[in-house]
Amino acid sequence: MTEKKSSPQSILIVDDELIVRESLTKWFRQDGYRVEAAEDANHALKMMKEGPWDLALLDIKMPGMSGLELQKRLKEVDKNIGIIMITAFASVESAVQALKEGAFDYVTKPIDPDHLSHIVSNALNQKKIVEENIQLREQISDIGKATEIVGDSQQIHKVIELAKTVAKTDTTVMLRGESGTGKELIARAIHANSDRRYFPIIAVNCGAVTESLLESELFGHEKGAFTGAQYRRKGKFELADGGTIFLDEIGNISQKMQVQLLRVIETKQFTRVGGSDVISSDFRVICATNRDLEAAVKDGSFREDLYYRLNVFTVSIPPLRERRSDIPLLAEYFRGKYAAIMHKAVTEINANAMDILVQYDWPGNVRELENVLERAMVLAVPPAIQSSELPFQLASKAHGLQADSLAVVERAQVEMILNRTGWNISRSADILDIDRVTLYNKITKYGLKRP
Amino acid sequence: MRSILIVPIRPVDHAELTALVTPLSNAFEIPVSIEESNYLDPAFAFDSYRNQFNSTSLITALLDRYPAQSGKIIGITAVDLFVPVLTYVFGEAQLDGQAAVLSTFRLREDLYGLEPNPKLEHIRLLKEAVHELGHTYGLIHCHDPECVMHSSTSAEEVDVKGKNFCGGCEKFLRGL
Ligand SMILES: [Zn+2]
Numbered sequence: 053m054t055e056k057k058s059s060p061q062s063i064l065i066v067d068d069e070l071i072v073r074e075s076l077t078k079w080f081r082q083d084g085y086r087v088e089a090a091e092d093a094n095h096a097l098k099m100m101k102e103g104p105w106d107l108a109l110l111d112i113k114m115p116g117m118s119g120l121e122l123q124k125r126l127k128e129v130d131k132n133i134g135i136i137m138i139t140a141f142a143s144v145e146s147a148v149q150a151l152k153e154g155a156f157d158y159v160t161k162p163i164d165p166d167h168l169s170h171i172v173s174n175a176l177n178q179k180k181i182v183e184e185n186i187q188l189r190e191q192i193s194d195i196g197k198a199t200e201i202v203g204d205s206q207q208i209h210k211v212i213e214l215a216k217t218v219a220k221t222d223t224t225v226m227l228r229g230e231s232g233t234g235k236e237l238i239a240r241a242i243h244a245n246s247d248r249r250y251f252p253i254i255a256v257n258c259g260a261v262t263e264s265l266l267e268s269e270l271f272g273h274e275k276g277a278f279t280g281a282q283y284r285r286k287g288k289f290e291l292a293d294g295g296t297i298f299l300d301e302i303g304n305i306s307q308k309m310q311v312q313l314l315r316v317i318e319t320k321q322f323t324r325v326g327g328s329d330v331i332s333s334d335f336r337v338i339c340a341t342n343r344d345l346e347a348a349v350k351d352g353s354f355r356e357d358l359y360y361r362l363n364v365f366t367v368s369i370p371p372l373r374e375r376r377s378d379i380p381l382l383a384e385y386f387r388g389k390y391a392a393i394m395h396k397a398v399t400e401i402n403a404n405a406m407d408i409l410v411q412y413d414w415p416g417n418v419r420e421l422e423n424v425l426e427r428a429m430v431l432a433v434p435p436a437i438q439s440s441e442l443p444f445q446l447a448s449k450a451h452g453l454q455a456d457s458l459a460v461v462e463r464a465q466v467e468m469i470l471n472r473t474g475w476n477i478s479r480s481a482d483i484l485d486i487d488r489v490t491l492y493n494k495i496t497k498y499g500l501k502r503p
Numbered sequence: 504m505r506s507i508l509i510v511p512i513r514p515v516d517h518a519e520l521t522a523l524v525t526p527l528s529n530a531f532e533i534p535v536s537i538e539e540s541n542y543l544d545p546a547f548a549f550d551s552y553r554n555q556f557n558s559t560s561l562i563t564a565l566l567d568r569y570p571a572q573s574g575k576i577i578g579i580t581a582v583d584l585f586v587p588v589l590t591y592v593f594g595e596a597q598l599d600g601q602a603a604v605l606s607t608f609r610l611r612e613d614l615y616g617l618e619p620n621p622k623l624e625h626i627r628l629l630k631e632a633v634h635e636l637g638h639t640y641g642l643i644h645c646h647d648p649e650c651v652m653h654s655s656t657s658a659e660e661v662d663v664k665g666k667n668f669c670g671g672c673e674k675f676l677r678g679l
């Protein structure tokens with residue numbers, strides 16, 4: 053069998069019916085695939101450890117977690133896994149939903165074998181092509197894998213180091229940092245490196261909704277619990293069972309919610325809104341805030357006991373302006389990302405434009421930088437992004453400088469000399485042939501900071 | 504004992520089975536015979552809802568009837584076969600096992616509204632018999648489109664592939 057490949061492609065079958073598992077397993081083994089079967093979603097999630105699986109065939113209707121929900125979870129563990137839904141005629145509508153959520157295709161039971169073998173080989177071929185593309189891109193960009201945590205500054209290395217350390221524990225983590233610094237990315241990275249990674253990470257933005265809505269978001273509700281509650285709904289704490297709950301903007305929740313949150317974090321038990329059954333859930337808490345929580349504790353707007361519950365291990369993510377050396381890396385990363393998405397051969401950011409990006413203060417941090425790059429990529433004419441494709445306020449706000457002005461040159465010169473002398477003011481002033489007061493004025497004017 | 508036994512599962516055209524004996528014997532280089540006295544009645548495997556016969560049940564019945572040391576067994580029938588999750592199968596085999604079943608139902612031209620073509624149908628049946636028996640010897644589907652172990656789920660695909668093993672599959676088979 054010399055022509056057969058050394059490592060066969062793999063298929064995971066998830067179906068609650070034994071006979072379906074048996075006959076499909078047999079069918080695909082004869083095709084030379086590595087095949088395993090799981091009887092329900094939980095087993096399937098456990099079997100992800102034996103992956104990676106090229107393809108998963110999921111019964112859309114199973115007791116417990118549905119195939120649709122399982123699809124989401126499998127994709128969280130391995131975003132490249134190919135999914136084919138198995139459905140009865142009755143549930144073709146949900147199969148269509150599965151397609152919208154990224155399933156490759158669906159088959160109806162009983163399955164036409166001819167159809168099945170073609171769908172499976174198509175799905176595997178497509179996956180191979182996608183993976184080859186990804187590999188190619190990784191080789192080219194040589195920057196991080198699935199994560200967008202990009203940077204080479206000491207500050208970001210520190211953050212990644214801390215995240216890795218705490219990931220292996222089950223400790224509650226508090227992420228501090230301005231908005232747009234990528235707190236959710238760090239939360240996901242911690243989860244992805246933890247033992248809970250095969251279970252979901254559920255993100256809740258506590259600042260975005262009203263108190264009553266947040267309550268039913270977090271704890272779920274029974275049918276008829278309030279006007280508009282037509283169905284029973286599981287809450288985020290329930291969905292996070294086995295995994296991680298990420299509570300963003302934790303500093304913005306009401307006093308009442310603070311009490312409820314404290315209770316559920318301490319007991320890991322709660323009831324749905326309008327319900328009486330006590331529900332247990334095993335979750336890890338990662339929370340994030342850009343508020344001065346210590347001040348909030350002092351002025352009484354944030355409970356001290358909750359503060360201590362949450363503030364066990366803190367990771368502070370520095371704003372972008374404090375790690376300017378990462379800006380070129382990030383800008384390049386986003387350029388590459390959007391070049392791939394937009395299929396646009398824009399291969400560089402010209403020096404002038406990069407200067408402006410590096411000098412700007414980025415109050416909206418990494419998120420703002422990404423938005424600016426996305427916009428610039430829309431406007432850019434291959435092969436390079438020009439300064440004219442950046443929002444004009446960027447160029448002017450970068451310390452009030454016109455991109456091509458003399459001031460830009462002066463700023464760069466002053467900064468370079470300062471860096472060269474290790475910020476020795478006297479020596480720098482000498483080299484620049486100005487007095488020390490003038491140098492101080494220029495440092496202030498251009499917003500230069502000792503690195 | 505190294506041999507192959509063809510078991511008629513009624514209804515089936517006996518002449519078609521007889522025509523398989525010599526070419527099968529050549530393909531596997533072992534004696535091939537037909538069970539002449541003891542036909543299998545597939546009624547127990549009938550699914551009235553699907554109006555088809557469960558091929559897995561037929562394999563189980565063959566295994567019950569013949570002890571493990573009696574060589575490879577292939578049951579052949581004219582009725583339509585299925586496994587529960589699939590709409591139909593041409594046949595089914597135990598991978599690296601003892602038994603296989605095979606149906607002539609979907610190999611016939613008249614099923615597709617065409618003139619009967621006994622010669623073509625014989626070649627199809629032979630290819631699929633070699634294929635299913637190949638599975639019982641542990642062969643999996645082969646990527647070589649000419650090879651008899653190439654997967655085929657339609658009559659056209661059976662016609663496209665050859666009736667012999669490719670070099671790789673042949674080697675695997677003889678190596679046993
Ligand atoms: Zn086969």
Ligand SMILES: [Zn+2]
Pocket residue numbers: 645646647650651652653668669670671672673
């Ligand atoms: Zn072959």
